Amino acid sequence: xxxxxxxxxxxxxxxxxxxxxxxxxxxxxxxxxxxxxxxxxxxxxxxxxxxxxxxxxxxxxxxxxxxxxxxxxxxxxxxxxxxxxxxxxxxxxxxxxxxxxxxxxxxxxxxxxxxxxxxxxxxxxxxxxxxxxxxxxxxxxxxxxxxxxxxxxxxxxxxxxxxxxxxxxxxxxxxxxxxxxxxxxxxxxxxxxxxxxxxxxxxxxxxxxxxxxxxxxxxxxxxxxxxxxxxxxxxxxxxxxxxxxxxxxxxxxxxxxxxxxxxxxxxxxxxxxxxxxxxxxxxxxxxxxxxxxxxxxxxxxxxxxxxxxxxxxxxxxxxxxxxxxxxxxxxxxxxxxxxxxxxxxxxxxxxxxxxxxxxxxxxxxxxxxxxxxxxxxxxxxxxxxxxxxxxxxxxxxxxxxxxx
Amino acid sequence: xxxxxxxxxxxxxxxxxxxxxxxxxxxxxxxxxxxxxxxxxxxxxxxxxxxxxxxxxxxxxxxxxxxxxxxxxxxxxxxxxxxxxxxxxxxxxxxxxxxxxxxxxxxxxxxxxxxxxxxxxxxxxxxxxxxxxxxxxxxxxxxxxxxxxxxxxxxxxxxxxxxxxxxxxxxxxxxxxxxxxxxxxxxxxxxxxxxxxxxxxxxxxxxxxxxxxxxxxxxxxxxxxxxxxxxxxxxxxxxxxxxxxxxxxxxxxxxxxxxxxxxxxxxxxxxxxxxxxxxxxxxxxxxxxxxxxxxxxxxxxxxxxxxxxxxxxxxxxxxx
Numbered sequence: 007x008x009x010x011x012x013x014x015x016x017x018x019x020x021x022x023x024x025x026x027x028x029x030x031x032x033x034x035x036x037x038x039x040x041x042x043x044x045x046x047x048x049x050x051x052x053x054x055x056x057x058x059x060x061x062x063x064x065x066x067x068x069x070x071x072x073x074x075x076x077x078x079x080x081x082x083x084x085x086x087x088x089x090x091x092x093x094x095x096x097x098x099x100x101x102x103x104x105x106x107x108x109x110x111x112x113x114x115x116x117x118x119x120x121x122x123x124x125x126x127x128x129x130x131x132x133x134x135x136x137x138x139x140x141x142x143x144x145x146x147x148x149x150x151x152x153x154x155x156x157x158x159x160x161x162x163x164x165x166x167x168x169x170x171x172x173x174x175x176x177x178x179x180x181x182x183x184x185x186x187x188x189x190x191x192x193x194x195x196x197x198x199x200x201x202x203x204x205x206x207x208x209x210x211x212x213x214x215x216x217x218x219x220x221x222x223x224x225x226x227x228x229x230x231x232x233x234x235x236x237x238x239x240x241x242x243x244x245x246x247x248x249x250x251x252x253x254x255x256x257x258x259x260x261x262x263x264x265x266x267x268x269x270x271x272x273x274x275x276x277x278x279x280x281x282x283x284x285x286x287x288x289x290x291x292x293x294x295x296x297x298x299x300x301x302x303x304x305x306x307x308x309x310x311x312x313x314x315x316x317x318x319x320x321x322x323x324x325x326x327x328x329x330x331x332x333x334x335x336x337x338x339x340x341x342x343x344x345x346x347x348x349x350x351x352x353x354x355x356x357x358x359x360x361x362x363x364x365x366x367x368x369x370x371x372x373x374x375x376x377x378x379x380x381x382x383x384x385x386x387x388x389x390x391x392x393x394x395x396x397x398x399x400x401x402x403x404x405x406x407x408x409x410x
Numbered sequence: 411x412x413x414x415x416x417x418x419x420x421x422x423x424x425x426x427x428x429x430x431x432x433x434x435x436x437x438x439x440x441x442x443x444x445x446x447x448x449x450x451x452x453x454x455x456x457x458x459x460x461x462x463x464x465x466x467x468x469x470x471x472x473x474x475x476x477x478x479x480x481x482x483x484x485x486x487x488x489x490x491x492x493x494x495x496x497x498x499x500x501x502x503x504x505x506x507x508x509x510x511x512x513x514x515x516x517x518x519x520x521x522x523x524x525x526x527x528x529x530x531x532x533x534x535x536x537x538x539x540x541x542x543x544x545x546x547x548x549x550x551x552x553x554x555x556x557x558x559x560x561x562x563x564x565x566x567x568x569x570x571x572x573x574x575x576x577x578x579x580x581x582x583x584x585x586x587x588x589x590x591x592x593x594x595x596x597x598x599x600x601x602x603x604x605x606x607x608x609x610x611x612x613x614x615x616x617x618x619x620x621x622x623x624x625x626x627x628x629x630x631x632x633x634x635x636x637x638x639x640x641x642x643x644x645x646x647x648x649x650x651x652x653x654x655x656x657x658x659x660x661x662x663x664x665x666x667x668x669x670x671x672x673x674x675x676x677x678x679x680x681x682x683x684x685x686x687x688x689x690x691x692x693x694x695x696x697x698x699x700x701x702x703x704x705x706x707x708x709x710x711x712x713x714x715x716x717x718x719x720x721x722x723x724x725x726x727x728x729x730x
Contacts, residue, residue, distance in 0.1 A: 312490050315490065
């Protein structure tokens with residue numbers, strides 16, 4: 007049996023989405039900006055898609071939802087443009103982000119830091135949540151923008167965006183939120199919040215890869231990151247990715263419907279049941295309380311089981327999950343979120359993320375539970391540290407070898 | 411750069427079949443009990459290396475014949491990724507039947523070679539080489555316990571890159587002989603720094619005493635001092651303007667800047683004007699030095715005095 011539980015990385019394209027996209031490859035392939043029927047043929051589909059995208063996040067039509075290539079582009083765009091508009095000229099000198107942002111935010115602000123911009127990293131507490139109170143004190147009259155993710159990709163923790171947006175409004179500071187892990191999973195309503203910029207991406211909610219968006223509030227216009235033929239009202243040049251935009255529209259419509267109806271509740275029920283059963287395994291830990299998590303995500307640690315070896319055994323069983331920890335990634339570091347929440351050092355390399363979708367079935371979860379149980383059994387059997395307390399005379403070689 | 415590096419493969423695709431098989435079914439997994447060792451008439455050694463908090467930990471069990479020093483039985487347990495488990499297993503295998511002295515000579519490179527399917531294709535991807543180093547370290551740990559000596563006594567020289575096992579002296583020699591100036595060149599010539607990258611600069615997976623950037627810095631300094639000659643002996647007045655600025659910078663760095671920084675200040679050198687009898691150095695104070703009373707009196711005289719003394723010339727310091 008093959009089970010896909012890595013939906014925070016990417017999702018299956020919904021079959022209906024794929025069907026809606028298909029005509030735009032070999033039939034309606036015109037460039038929407040040309041002056042002939044081939045171009046006009048694309049316009050109704052694009053218009054409908056844009057309406058669905060606006061509706062999905064309840065964006066006022068006077069504001070702009072600019073289609074980009076990915077969430078990474080959207081995040082880069084907003085931060086770099088604010089740098090060019092407000093920091094380079096000396097008006098402002100400061101950006102605030104959380105310490106657990108996606109690399110597309112963290113690497114970008116690191117780059118801006120090298121150009122002389124000051125960056126403050128808002129910490130998370132031991133439940134993996136931002137404490138909004140801390141933000142007020144960090145904002146200065148030189149702060150250009152606050153960029154805090156709506157939901158965290160690793161833990162699924164939902165940050166208090168309402169509170170944060172209020173603080174930014176009171177302090178008159180621009181607010182951007184990377185909602186890549188929120189859109190399509192929980193309600194995102196831009197008419198009930200003071201958000202100036204919001205990032206999201208289609209492939210996280212069963213749309214195609216290669217298409218994302220940046221919402222820009224009216225009056226908070228950004229200079230373009232991509233200059234050229236002035237597509238997207240001059241905000242973002244580049245020939246429109248017609249099929250992808252159409253796909254994003256359909257995916258958004260379906261996701262919004264799932265959030266409103268019982269479909270997302272079913273994902274939550276399945277996740278909760280799965281989590282309850284996983285926690286039956288001895289010495290197992292979950293970070294963020296499930297009430298303040300996206301309904302599909304579990305980040306869980308099995309003491310004594312190294313993350314990559316767990317993925318290895320799951321993969322042999324046909325199950326796809328993920329780990330941000332050590333050996334699975336190129337840089338050998340432990341899961342940054344586990345470090346940020348101040349998790350016990352021994353657990354930093356044991357975190358495994360399961361992320362479900364509305365296509366996950368009960369049968370798949372039951373099968374996965376069995377596979378996890380036998381993997382934990384096998385790997386704890388190999389483990390040099392589990393169920394073993396070394397005599398005091400045995401040191402770990404840690405002190406004299408700098409193996410931190 | 412190039413076609414192969416643009417779309418990353420998964421690290422598992424680069425594991426050899428041997429590594430994959432060992433990860434699935436390790437051959438030497440397990441423990442040796444005190445009773446078992448006694449039955450064999452052997453000394454039991456249990457050595458731990460690494461820590462779970464680092465992502466890798468291994469325990470090696472040896473039953474050693476006290477008469478011949480031969481390792482009769484060798485088992486392991488390990489917390490770690492596929493490479494860590496497979497290389498611990500291979501290491502335990504390689505130890506069996508060897509004397510303790512022979513076993514100490516087994517390196518992580520031997521372990522990696524033993525796990526290759528074909529002689530010229532690495533058993534694990536470059537960034538995973540690091541996970542096999544632990545297998546080498548734990549042997550030394552076990553041997554040290556058996557012989558009652560320290561682990562360091564088995565290290566004949568300082569190793570800078572543990573993945574490729576390149577020593578400090580080798581690196582210094584190669585850098586100098588080939589006039590290397592970049593990390594990439596070092597990796598091309600020696601393979602040091604091409605694996606887990608911890609030894610390149612601080613901030614990697616492991617803390618080191620010396621990094622490749624330090625070695626490059628050392629060599630760069632050496633070249634500069636050769637090119638400029640030793641400034642202490644060269645006549646300041648004979649220097650070009652650029653040399654003069656460098657010499658002044660150096661004296662300020664070595665003798666003055668630290669004191670200013672400790673008080674929350676600093677200074678920058680803006681210009682040098684050469685006159686017949688003296689040289690004027692134009693500086694600007696920074697940080698806490700700005701507006702500090704002594705910056706135009708005591709501190710200024712101290713800077714002038716130090717420059718005059720160190721450079722042996724008539725120098726006036728002018729603040730801007």
